[in-house]
Each structure stands twice: as C-alpha cells, then as structure tokens.
Amino acid sequence: MISVPTPVAKSKEPDLSYVKSAAEIAGKNLKKGATAAPSVMCNG
Numbered sequence: 001m002i003s004v005p006t007p008v009a010k011s012k013e014p015d016l017s018y019v020k021s022a023a024e025i026a027g028k029n030l031k032k033g034a035t036a037a038p039s040v041m042c043n044g
Helices: 017-029
Strands: none
Touching: none
C-alpha cells in the first residue's frame, strides 16, 4: 500500500500530482510480471 497526500485547491479540486508521481515511481520499480491493483480510500 502506498499512501500519499491529496491536498485540495481553493477551487475544491484535488491536487493529484502526488498520486501521479507515486504511481509513476512505483510503476518504474515493479518487477516484470508483477501486478498492481489501484485502490482509493476516502477519509471524510
């Protein structure tokens, strides 16, 4: 599990740059044949 912050802008839109960056880094480090399953958790 990878947990990253998703701050909300003044426009109330989530800033997903942290999520995208974490996904890119994780993807680059997966071994060939590995499987990754996305999951979303909301605290609210």
